[in-house]
Amino acid sequence: MPKPPSRTNKATSAAKSDSKPPVNSANEDISVEENLATATITVTAIEIPELTEEEQSDRLLLERKVERAFFEAGKALTELRDRRLYRSTHKTFEDYCRDRFGHSRRQSYLLMDAAVVFDNLMKKCDPMDHILPTNERQVRPMTKLEPHQQQEVWVKAVEQSGGKVPPARIVKNVVQQIMERTQVPNTYQLGEVCQILTKDNPELRGKGGCWGIVNHVGEFSCTVKTWDGEYTVGLQHLKSFNYLPAECEQMQVICDRINRVYSSGLEESVQKFLEMLGKLNRSYLTTLEEKLLSVLELEIRD
Numbered sequence: 001m002p003k004p005p006s007r008t009n010k011a012t013s014a015a016k017s018d019s020k021p022p023v024n025s026a027n028e029d030i031s032v033e034e035n036l037a038t039a040t041i042t043v044t045a046i047e048i049p050e051l052t053e054e055e056q057s058d059r060l061l062l063e064r065k066v067e068r069a070f071f072e073a074g075k076a077l078t079e080l081r082d083r084r085l086y087r088s089t090h091k092t093f094e095d096y097c098r099d100r101f102g103h104s105r106r107q108s109y110l111l112m113d114a115a116v117v118f119d120n121l122m123k124k125c126d127p128m129d130h131i132l133p134t135n136e137r138q139v140r141p142m143t144k145l146e147p148h149q150q151q152e153v154w155v156k157a158v159e160q161s162g163g164k165v166p167p168a169r170i171v172k173n174v175v176q177q178i179m180e181r182t183q184v185p186n187t188y189q190l191g192e193v194c195q196i197l198t199k200d201n202p203e204l205r206g207k208g209g210c211w212g213i214v215n216h217v218g219e220f221s222c223t224v225k226t227w228d229g230e231y232t233v234g235l236q237h238l239k240s241f242n243y244l245p246a247e248c249e250q251m252q253v254i255c256d257r258i259n260r261v262y263s264s265g266l267e268e269s270v271q272k273f274l275e276m277l278g279k280l281n282r283s284y285l286t287t288l289e290e291k292l293l294s295v296l297e298l299e300i301r302d
Contacts, residue, residue, distance in 0.1 A: 070136045074115025077108055114139040120147045121154055131158050137168040141175040144199070144236075149178060179236065180220055186235060188214050188222050193251045193283070194238045196224070201237060209279045211241065213248075213255050227258045227278025228271075247283035254285060257293060264300040 051059065077097070080086060086096035097103040103111075114136040121132060133139045133154075142150045156174045157166035188194065191213060198208035212224030212231070223232045243251065254277070262274050273296075277289065285293065 066134075068118070068132075070111060070139075071115050071118040071133075074111040074113070074118070074136075078112045078115060081112070110140060111136055113143040117142050117150055120150055131163070131165060134165055135168075138166065138171050140168065141172040145175065145178070153178060186217055186219060186222070188217055188235075188238065188240065190214055190217065191245075191248050191252060193241045193243050193248050194222070194224060195241060195281070196226070196231070196233060197237050197239055199237055201234075204231070204233065204237060207231065211251070211278065211280065213252050225255055225259070227255065227274050228262050229259075241281070241283070243283050251283055257297065261293070261296045261300060266296065266299070270296060 080096075081093045084093075086093055086100075090096035090099065094105045094108070097105070097108040101108075114133075117139045118133055142153050145153065153171060153174045157171045158164070160166065160170050160174070193211055193213060196204060196207045196210045196212060198204045207226070210226050212226040212233075214222045215225050215230070216223035216232075218232075221232050221234045222238060223230055224238070258274050258277055262271065273292065277285070277293070
């Protein structure tokens with residue numbers, strides 16, 4: 001009796017009949033690369049229509065609104081303050097700004113000061129009204145200058161920026177140049193007691209109100225010794241207490257005593273007390289302050 005055909009043979013036979021000769025993988029890679037190299041890529045050009053006159057006008061108007069946003073904010077804050085439109089809900093303008101806008105007192109007044117400068121530049125810089133400040137930081141260095149000096153600063157800053165809106169850094173440099181040019185002679189003397197005024201100078205942060213003893217007089221600055229060290233301060237950031245010579249000598253002694261205790265590295269609570277002494281606006285210590293300072297001096301000796 002004949003045997004049924006083997007399934008294995010059929011499968012093998014089919015596999016043989018369908019099999020292809022092996023292809024060299026290296027040749028295949030070369031073929032693919034050649035196809036890619038000769039492939040044609042079709043790019044469809046999209047025509048971008050030019051702005052119409054109406055669109056150009058709208059763009060300019062919107063750009064002006066963006067640029068002058070801080071100016072409008074400063075003007076609005078000034079009117080709110082001057083007309084006391086906050087009085088129905090708040091006792092003070094500062095509380096109102098904090099609750100309504102999340103502004104600190106400083107931020108609100110910076111915007112109001114900037115608005116005054118911007119308004120002055122718009123009036124006096126007509127030929128370049130298309131190049132005006134775009135944020136409050138560009139205006140901030142000019143707020144303490146006279147109106148004609150503000151114009152001069154802005155014109156020079158724009159020139160140094162190649163006819164573009166200058167960054168705050170360039171404006172600040174030009175302001176410094178003008179202040180040095182018009183600076184009155186340094187009249188401070190060694191040993192004089194002065195108060196430090198920060199005036200938006202981040203380098204003096206935390207030193208506002210501190211008094212110091214002048215121990216070096218430069219052309220445009222003084223080095224003063226305070227309760228926690230020495231600082232070089234521009235003349236615009238100093239205010240003399242106009243103490244008598246004997247009072248200045250007394251403050252020198254107090255400064256040396258405070259500085260020795262501070263240098264000893266006592267705990268933070270002690271440093272807070274010393275900082276308080278470093279912001280006194282009188283030329284003497286009270287009886288209690290003298291006792292506390294003496295106790296601390298005994299502590300560091302022991």
